Amino acid sequence: MKKLLEISLxxxxxxxxxxxxxxxxxxxxxxxxxxxxxxxxxVLGTLCIIFLVEMAGRFAAVSHHTITDGIxxxxxxxxxxxxxxxxxxxxxxxxSAEIGGVSISLELATGIGFQWWALPVALxxxxxxxxxxxxxxxxxxxxxxxxxxxxxxxxxxxxxxWKAVAAGAVPTLPTHDAAxxxxxxVSILGASISPYLFMFYSxxxxxxxxxxxxxxxxxxxxxxGMTFGGTISVGVLIVSxxxxxxxxxxxxxxxxxxxxxxxxxxxxxxxxxxxxxxxxACFGAAIEVGLQQAYLVAQGFxxxxxxxxxxxxxxxxxxxxxxxxxxxxxxxMLGLDPLRLTIFSMALTAASLPLTVVPFLLLLxxxxxxxxxxxxxxSNAAVIFIIALGFVLAVVTIPLQxxxxx
Amino acid sequence: MNLLRxxxxxxxxxxxxxKIGKVDGLVAELRPGKPPRIVAxxxxxxxxxxxxxxxxxxWVARLAAWLGGKRHGxxxxxxxxxxxxxxxxxxxxxxxxxTSIFDWQDWLRDHVIGRIPxx
Amino acid sequence: MLFFGVGxxxxxxxxxxxxxxxxxxxxxxxxxxxxxLAISTAxxxxxxxxxxxxxxxxxxQTVAMALDVWAAGEAPSAYTLRTLQSVGKTLADVxxxxxxxxxxxxAEQAALAAAVGQMSDAVVRAEAxxxxxxxxxxxxxxxxxRAAARSLAAAYARYFAPKS
Numbered sequence: 001m002k003k004l005l006e007i008s009l010x011x012x013x014x015x016x017x018x019x020x021x022x023x024x025x026x027x028x029x030x031x032x033x034x035x036x037x038x039x040x041x042x043v044l045g046t047l048c049i050i051f052l053v054e055m056a057g058r059f060a061a062v063s064h065h066t067i068t069d070g071i072x073x074x075x076x077x078x079x080x081x082x083x084x085x086x087x088x089x090x091x092x093x094x095x096s097a098e099i100g101g102v103s104i105s106l107e108l109a110t111g112i113g114f115q116w117w118a119l120p121v122a123l124x125x126x127x128x129x130x131x132x133x134x135x136x137x138x139x140x141x142x143x144x145x146x147x148x149x150x151x152x153x154x155x156x157x158x159x160x161x162w163k164a165v166a167a168g169a170v171p172t173l174p175t176h177d178a179a180x181x182x183x184x185x186v187s188i189l190g191a192s193i194s195p196y197l198f199m200f201y202s203x204x205x206x207x208x209x210x211x212x213x214x215x216x217x218x219x220x221x222x223x224x225g226m227t228f229g230g231t232i233s234v235g236v237l238i239v240s241x242x243x244x245x246x247x248x249x250x251x252x253x254x255x256x257x258x259x260x261x262x263x264x265x266x267x268x269x270x271x272x273x274x275x276x277x278x279x280x281a282c283f284g285a286a287i288e289v290g291l292q293q294a295y296l297v298a299q300g301f302x303x304x305x306x307x308x309x310x311x312x313x314x315x316x317x318x319x320x321x322x323x324x325x326x327x328x329x330x331x332x333m334l335g336l337d338p339l340r341l342t343i344f345s346m347a348l349t350a351a352s353l354p355l356t357v358v359p360f361l362l363l364l365x366x367x368x369x370x371x372x373x374x375x376x377x378x379s380n381a382a383v384i385f386i387i388a389l390g391f392v393l394a395v396v397t398i399p400l401q402x403x404x405x406x
Numbered sequence: 407m408n409l410l411r412x413x414x415x416x417x418x419x420x421x422x423x424x425k426i427g428k429v430d431g432l433v434a435e436l437r438p439g440k441p442p443r444i445v446a447x448x449x450x451x452x453x454x455x456x457x458x459x460x461x462x463x464x465w466v467a468r469l470a471a472w473l474g475g476k477r478h479g480x481x482x483x484x485x486x487x488x489x490x491x492x493x494x495x496x497x498x499x500x501x502x503x504x505t506s507i508f509d510w511q512d513w514l515r516d517h518v519i520g521r522i523p524x525x
Numbered sequence: 526m527l528f529f530g531v532g533x534x535x536x537x538x539x540x541x542x543x544x545x546x547x548x549x550x551x552x553x554x555x556x557x558x559x560x561x562l563a564i565s566t567a568x569x570x571x572x573x574x575x576x577x578x579x580x581x582x583x584x585x586q587t588v589a590m591a592l593d594v595w596a597a598g599e600a601p602s603a604y605t606l607r608t609l610q611s612v613g614k615t616l617a618d619v620x621x622x623x624x625x626x627x628x629x630x631x632a633e634q635a636a637l638a639a640a641v642g643q644m645s646d647a648v649v650r651a652e653a654x655x656x657x658x659x660x661x662x663x664x665x666x667x668x669x670x671r672a673a674a675r676s677l678a679a680a681y682a683r684y685f686a687p688k689s
Contacts, residue, residue, distance in 0.1 A: 107607065108604050111604065111606070111607065247586055247589075247590045248583070248585075248589075248674075249587050249590065250579065250582075250583050251579060251580055251583035253580070253583075253615075254587070254608075254611050254612065254615065256587070256591075256607060256608035256611050256612070257587050257608075260587070260590050260591065260594065263594045263599050263600060267599045268599045268600070270599070271594075271599065271600050271601070
């Protein structure tokens, strides 16, 4: 009974925590420009994150180590330095994008420019980490995040041609804008397969004191939670395709266009629902990424860490999330366009994935850490394939976007 | 036993199982005609920087001495005989509060973190 | 007795199991270049005009939709005004890009730029009407934006029509 409760709570938190500015923005762009044709990227990304999250939980439950611990301890400092620096950089950009997302929602709600909100948002996020416990953050924020289900409701209310939706789940070659098509595919992959998500999950399993008896719980949460989460992303994509594209808006390059998605479906409530979804989803993600920065450094260097400790009990850990959050607010304060930052960081995430995922996969096949609970052939192969695809596409399309892509 | 695989970079704990850092380096004694013997474990940024090269090591050591006084110009060293338990983590029979390992965290707590309300 | 830091004892490096994290081979660079070249079609002036025209068309539809939902009372005025301001900036940028692009069809190019200019003017009027709370002015501007979108589409068709 207790386990069942834990499973449902875990699923609720991962559903509520899945959508953030990255998946929302990339899905909206893809839907507007390419209709249902990029659904396959969401499906592949979700499949990959299911595997990775399940592995992360299994690793933590069996070895009582987080992934960061494992990479440092198994491969040594010199190897660890690369995933560390890559993750710190990507997390910084993603956190900045999330703070930007909350700031945009506040601009939508109040009419006051987003730059002015960056610092208050960072301050509020910091306050949650400073005073809150892990359970409070994980459950409280994520349960509020269920408001993002409005995209799924909206998609169903629009009565899409489900055959066309299913056809979109099969990868196809683009008919126009090839470079843009592949770049969007990369951004979607990067948005779905966020390294902070599975690394955070393994720290969470330690914070929640998981052991081997949680392997089943872990499998259920990873599988169902991430599937539902991916469904919300597909919901955003469908809504965007059916609302924005049919109104002739085939290019989403301005975040002001985004609330228009839900208004034809829900009227003024659509505006409110969009604003609330963006605010809550991004705020939750900003907190999680901030915490992940602190986990990364503290675990990598072996310091005392834990969100349930008081800041004075782990000063190094608390200092890292404090500094990270306020640093991440700076680009938004300076007026950097949050939508562009988001898309760019998602693509960069996809490019950085091999650095974090490859050592992680090796750990999951190391008997000293996971004993007989090592990876199967299928999960290894699936993850390697998707990561390789994301990496290759990223390396090809990012330069095209930066240097004179059309 | 493979020292590098089983000791280096592992989580270091003190006798109260407080996380005190990772085993950042090992110190070996070279004996003529016999295999080298491990005599101590080293912790801290200086050791890490030395692993990256001579120059980073020198700079970080200078920086540490400048920030924390002469005492911090050398890595923290724990004698090998203090090793109490070796699993995935390495436990040392020391009390971290009697060492200078946490000096910087203590400074951070007393001068920065502790001064922010709610800490 | 001799002490060594880790850096000076090469034995340890040899014993550590070799792990290749980057996993890149020398051939990857060439493949990358080829792929990049394959996907990147030469970024000509007409490509740029094509792209800018589509941005303008999308922007015009955004304005039309934003004004519609505002008129129906389904979006707050502050948001609508910010949307107009932001799209106005985009349109001004597009207009200057189209004007400065070198092209073989100067007449059609000028027609495109003019259509985008009409959009910009209409957006400015919509902003003014919105700020003053004059619904009829906003409605008029809305119709002008749609008309400008139609002339943009016509100019676009002429520009990219097969020439004999």
